[in-house]
Amino acid sequence: xxxxxxxxxxxAWAQKALTLxxxxxxxxxxxxxxxxxxxxxQQPVEKWAEMLKVxxxxxxxxxxxxxxxxxxxELALHFKELPxxxxxxxxxxxxxxxxxxxxxxFQCRPGERLPGSSEVLESVFGKQxxxxxxxxxxxxxxxxxxxxxxxxxxxxxxxxxxxxSVPVRKVKEWKENYLGETFQGKRMKLFSPExxxxx
Numbered sequence: 001x002x003x004x005x006x007x008x009x010x011x012a013w014a015q016k017a018l019t020l021x022x023x024x025x026x027x028x029x030x031x032x033x034x035x036x037x038x039x040x041x042q043q044p045v046e047k048w049a050e051m052l053k054v055x056x057x058x059x060x061x062x063x064x065x066x067x068x069x070x071x072x073x074e075l076a077l078h079f080k081e082l083p084x085x086x087x088x089x090x091x092x093x094x095x096x097x098x099x100x101x102x103x104x105x106f107q108c109r110p111g112e113r114l115p116g117s118s119e120v121l122e123s124v125f126g127k128q129x130x131x132x133x134x135x136x137x138x139x140x141x142x143x144x145x146x147x148x149x150x151x152x153x154x155x156x157x158x159x160x161x162x163x164x165s166v167p168v169r170k171v172k173e174w175k176e177n178y179l180g181e182t183f184q185g186k187r188m189k190l191f192s193p194e195x196x197x198x199x
Contacts (some may be wrong), residue, residue, distance in 0.1 A: 007052055014038060014045045050090045057082070058097045062116035069110060072102040124150055140181040142175050 017035050038045075061075050076098055087090045108114060115121065127150045132143050181189075 007048070008056075011052055013044060013047045015049060018042055018045065031090070047087045047089060050085060050087055051093055052172075054079075054085070054090055054094045054097065058094075058101075060099065063119065065070060066113040067101075067105055067116050068113045069105050069106050072098055073180075075101060111121050111155065141179050141184075144173070144179065145171065 017038055019076055021031055021035055021039060057079070058075065061078060062071065065071055065074065079094060079098075085094065124147060128143055128147060131150075
């Protein structure tokens with residue numbers, strides 16, 4: 001996640017320092033001595049701030065709306081509602097971002113919506129790992145079947161009906177047929193006393 005993580009803090013600092021330089025009266029000399037050179041970079045700071053705003057707006061829009069065939073048009077309309085961009089470089093940057101999103105969205109089927117960020121998947125796997133910690137003897141692979149329960153809104157009635165209609169034996173059969181033996185299972189078998197005696 002090396003994107004532009006440090007940029008926001010540095011731009012905010014530069015903007016505050018420029019405001020301070022502009023409005024200071026009592027300590028003007030000291031501020032000029034320490035930060036005066038920054039005044040020569042006011043326009044680049046403003047340009048970077050504007051570009052950062054375009055990037056973060058786009059990132060937020062894509063991650064909350066999801067990637068779909070309609071997204072590029074929605075994003076372009078969203079930008080039209082925002083204040084006009086002052087710098088040609090920022091307008092080009094915005095155009096390139098929309099163009100990139102259009103090429104990505106073009107790959108979606110009609111009506112399809114794909115995650116615009118990996119945050120949701122990371123959250124699901126984080127929750128699955130937590131469940132694995134609570135069920136450590138079961139192993140990670142078999143718990144893939146728990147993912148739908150993580151992302152669903154389940155009532156007690158739905159859980160009860162599922163437990164009544166699908167016996168544990170069927171779940172184990174499905175796991176063996178479709179997931180196979182896990183690496184951990186193979187390793188446990190390899191080092192088991194029974195396997196060692198067969199050698």
